[in-house]
Amino acid sequence: GAGVSQSPSNKVTEKGKDVELRCDPISGHTALYWYRQSLGQGLEFLIYFQGNSxxxxxxxxxxxxxxxxxxxxVSTLTIQRTQQEDSAVYLCASSKPRPEQFFGPGTRLTVL
Amino acid sequence: DQQVKQNSPSLSVQEGRISILNCDYTNSMFDYFLWYKKYPAEGPTFLISISSIKDKNEDGRFTVFLNKSAKHLSLHIVPSQPGDSAVYFCAASNRGGGSEKLVFGKGTKLTVNP
Structure with a gap:
């Protein structure tokens, strides 16, 4: 079955530009999450959608x-006026009303 | 302030032996704990979880132990296999508080040598 998909897989941008990252969750999953992982760090929670809440x-x-x-x-994460510290892997996850979240492959963002 | 800590950045074991990965947490409101495995250039894959009402959960070669009084959990893999080589992340959530977001540790890189 189809898992969580994310696009693009890699994005290189210049400082100050805006970027949009896309996530397609698993069909039927009501919750969607965005995390990011900076170099050498764990995953950092960004935002969480649950149904119509x-x-x-x-x-x-x-x-x-x-x-x-x-x-x-579908969800879109937008970063305006990107900075070098925004460089990270941005991960999307989805879940049913259960605690186990299923992750996509991530988008590697590099801000030059 | 890190609420979930994995103090060992790396661990190396021989194939067939036991791998023990440790995780400590500081937030006593956490009531659900998960382990994820991550290969390079892939997203994390859910491995096993445990609710705070239990102290052990087993799934095949993987067992998670929870010690609430010590705010400590561990993942045991036995027997370890070379394909288990990956980065393992411990995560926690406060489901009872209405939060499904996961708080992750920084990960432990496991290498299983043939």
Whole structure:
């Protein structure tokens, strides 16, 4: 069966540019999460969508980061005016109403 | 302030022996714990989990032990196989508090030598 997919797999951008990262969750999963992993670090929670509830944005590091989930399915994470410290692997995960989350392969973002 | 800590960045074991990966946490509100395995250039893969109402959960070669009083959990892999070589992440959540977000440790790189 299809897992979580993310695009692009790699993104290189210049400092100051905006980027959009896309996530397609597993069909039927009601919850969607974004995390990022910086070099040598664990995964850091960014934002969480559950059904029609207001998203939990408590992990977004600054107001340059935003995310939306359209139609309860696909999600886009947008980073405005990218900075070099935004370079990381951005991981999306989805789940049923269960604690086990299933991750996509990630988008490696490099900000030059 | 790291709420989930994996103090060993790496571990090397011989094939067929037991691998023990450790994880400590500081937040007493955590009530669900998970282990993920990650290969290079792939997303983490769910391995095994345990609720705080239990102290042990077993799935094939993988067993997770939880010691709530010590705020410590461990993952045992026996027997270890070369294909188990990966980075292992411990994660925790406060489900009882209505939060499904996972708090991760920094990972332990396991190498199983043939």
């Amino acid at each position: 207001a998203p939990d944005k408590s992990g977004l590091p600054s107001d340059r980061f935003s995310a939306e989930r359209t139609g309860g399915s």
